[in-house]
């Protein structure tokens with residue numbers, strides 16, 4: 001049996017061995033949900049940046065630039081961090097450079113893994129099938145919020161642990177707890193997570209539509225991974 005582990009914050013990632021593992025980075029509200037939405041709706045590829053200024057410079061190279069800090073579009077950026085902004089297909093064929101408060105930092109800290117996947121509820125089942133076709137251990141890396149644990153990323157981890165149980169075992173308390181919690185509340189994700197601190201913070205920005213999207217299961221059959229050039233692409 002292969003193994004699945006959960007890292008609940010990028011601040012804890014140094015405790016884990018990434019080598020030879022598939023690392024699934026998850027930032028439900030909203031970075032990884034936005035990446036999946038963008039690639040499912042025609043964005044050709046995404047370059048993820050931890051640094052705002054490095055990302056901003058990509059505009060000169062013809063990239064669409066998405067920059068968000070603390071839930072708001074960063075000054076001078078064309079896009080923020082909203083998944084629904086991509087659903088019309090308006091940006092089809094463009095390359096996107098993207099930086100966010102938590103998600104793109106977690107991607108940066110996952111480098112060194114055998115493979116990096118981007119996790120989100122709208123492509124959960126596709127990600128499960130992709131992982132089960134490979135003979136690799138898995139580490140789910142929750143982006144959290146500014147180093148803190150958060151419920152939505154951890155619940156996704158629980159959903160993934162539960163969905164992988166026929167091929168991957170987990171002996172960790174955190175993974176077991178989240179798998180049980182997902183079993184209990186997975187049918188009412190939105191109701192349950194409306195109490196989560198991150199959802200409340202984002203509700204103040206008037207983005208309920210984003211929250212609904214981020215909590216919708218299995219809209220897309222795509223898997224999102226970091227390719228050998230360092231671009232996030234769909235497979």
Ligand SMILES: O=C(O)[C@H](CS(=O)(=O)O)OP(=O)(O)O
Nearest residue numbers: 030031070071100101102103
């Ligand atoms: O834009 C978001 O949804 C969040 C903003 S914050 O963490 O609440 O400041 O950023 P993300 O990197 O997607 O977690």
